[in-house]
Amino acid sequence: MDGGLRFRKALMQADRGNPEAAKATLRNLTAELEPSPLQVRAMVVLGDLLSSASDHAAARAVLSEAVTLAESLDSDDLLAYEMTQARAILDRLP
Structure with missing residues (x-):
């Protein structure tokens, strides 16, 4: 299964509880992907799920890594959006 399908599978798993x-x-x-916008997206969603589960230390680590990775890639609108999301979640973490 390719990365995009696996990402959508994870979203469906989360949506289905x-x-x-x-x-x-x-x-x-995220462990298998090369640095890419898809890896950033997956990391942001993972960080959000970890934050929702009150695993703030793990969320902070994943989201910080996502921001660093996003800054190293050629930016586009989607990547900029994911960086904004990651920073917003990081700002809400205790």
Whole structure:
């Protein structure tokens, strides 16, 4: 299954009330992807799920890595949006 399909699978898992499966799918996906906008998106969603589960330390680590990765890639509108989302979640973390 390609990365985009696995990303959508994780979103469906989260939407269907299975955040643990979604987190596992996203962790596997981010570990296997080369640096790319899709990897940033997956990391931001993973960070959001971790934050929602009150795993703030893990969320902060994943989101900080996502921002750093996004800054190293050629920016486009989607990547800029994901960076904004990651920073907004980081700002809300205790």
